[in-house]
Amino acid sequence: MPKSPRNILGFDIGGTKISAVVGSSDGEIRAKIEKSTIKHLGQERMTQQLIEMGQEAMESVGLKKADGIGIIFAGLVDKEKGMVVSAPNLPGMKKFGIGPALQKHFGAPAVLENDATAAAIAERLFGAGRNVDDFAYITLSTGIGGGFFSAGHLVRGAHGLAGEFGHNVIMINGPSCGCGRQGCLESLASGKAISRRVKENISALRDSELLSRIPVQNLDAKAVFDAMENGDGLSRLIVEETVYFLAVGIVNVVCTLDPELIILGGGITKSGSYLFPQLRKAIMDEFKSMKRPIRVVKAMPNVTDLAAVSLPLFYRQEDK
Numbered sequence: 001m002p003k004s005p006r007n008i009l010g011f012d013i014g015g016t017k018i019s020a021v022v023g024s025s026d027g028e029i030r031a032k033i034e035k036s037t038i039k040h041l042g043q044e045r046m047t048q049q050l051i052e053m054g055q056e057a058m059e060s061v062g063l064k065k066a067d068g069i070g071i072i073f074a075g076l077v078d079k080e081k082g083m084v085v086s087a088p089n090l091p092g093m094k095k096f097g098i099g100p101a102l103q104k105h106f107g108a109p110a111v112l113e114n115d116a117t118a119a120a121i122a123e124r125l126f127g128a129g130r131n132v133d134d135f136a137y138i139t140l141s142t143g144i145g146g147g148f149f150s151a152g153h154l155v156r157g158a159h160g161l162a163g164e165f166g167h168n169v170i171m172i173n174g175p176s177c178g179c180g181r182q183g184c185l186e187s188l189a190s191g192k193a194i195s196r197r198v199k200e201n202i203s204a205l206r207d208s209e210l211l212s213r214i215p216v217q218n219l220d221a222k223a224v225f226d227a228m229e230n231g232d233g234l235s236r237l238i239v240e241e242t243v244y245f246l247a248v249g250i251v252n253v254v255c256t257l258d259p260e261l262i263i264l265g266g267g268i269t270k271s272g273s274y275l276f277p278q279l280r281k282a283i284m285d286e287f288k289s290m291k292r293p294i295r296v297v298k299a300m301p302n303v304t305d306l307a308a309v310s311l312p313l314f315y316r317q318e319d320k
């Protein structure tokens with residue numbers, strides 16, 4: 001008789017949104033509660049808010065007790081202590097012992113992990129990485145991060161920092177990055193970098209039929225991709241350049257890890273139908289004499305929800 005699926009309570013603490021989900025061990029998301037992040041909430045009130053959201057999610061599906069808790073955080077974490085180490089987008093959360101706090105309240109073991117690493121785990125359990133021993137997951141969002149499996153094992157690195165693909169420098173003396181280096185992939189091809197590059201071309205921006213109609217504060221990656229698909233010239237240049245930067249960054253990853261599959265997630269991958277065909281072509285061009293068969297695919301649409309749910313399932317398997 002098949003074992004009945006286990007119920008996992010998942011939390012995602014991000015710079016713009018926080019969410020609580022109830023998911024099952026077969027990858028179904030049964031409930032989701034989402035709220036905007038209040039930046040200076042403080043650790044105590046953040047814990048309270050997460051507890052309330054978790055309870056609401058559980059009650060909505062009539063769940064009395066979860067079998068495990070997974071928490072994902074956009075920043076560096078100490079997985080063993082269940083504690084946030086650094087939080088560039090949520091400064092008040094530094095040294096936040098969120099794992100033990102939620103474990104105590106809900107009475108189930110909690111695992112805390114970096115969001116991009118957890119997304120790689122979700123793809124390994126439920127997505128395109130299921131039967132693939134060597135693959136990299138790259139998130140293209142406000143920032144650029146990632147995680148990877150090598151020979152069937154998750155690689156976290158000595159400090160839990162493996163897979164920081166966004167901070168590979170691809171342009172010496174390029175734009176300043178949040179990390180302090182110059183010309184990182186993140187400083188050129190992230191969502192934040194795309195809007196900055198559009199705004200830097202302010203004279204061309206005034207001539208741009210479509211972009212000049214959008215308020216400057218709303219000029220994000222999606223607006224640029226949409227304008228390009230509607231025939232805007234400046235947007236096309238920005239997107240073509242972005243595709244080239246991404247291809248260089250991805251080929252660097254491939255040269256280091258030699259994966260057979262690259263999975264791309266994050267907001268930018270939801271921008272229209274142009275990105276993937278062009279990016280695959282640009283990657284093949286950038287390989288030059290090092291060509292190899294490699295697949296580049298889009299992440300599961302609900303990879304973020306499943307990332308939190310995957311953690312207790314995955315680390316239970318790994319610990320055996």
Ligand SMILES: [Zn+2]
Nearest residue numbers: 167177179184
């Ligand atoms: Zn950087």
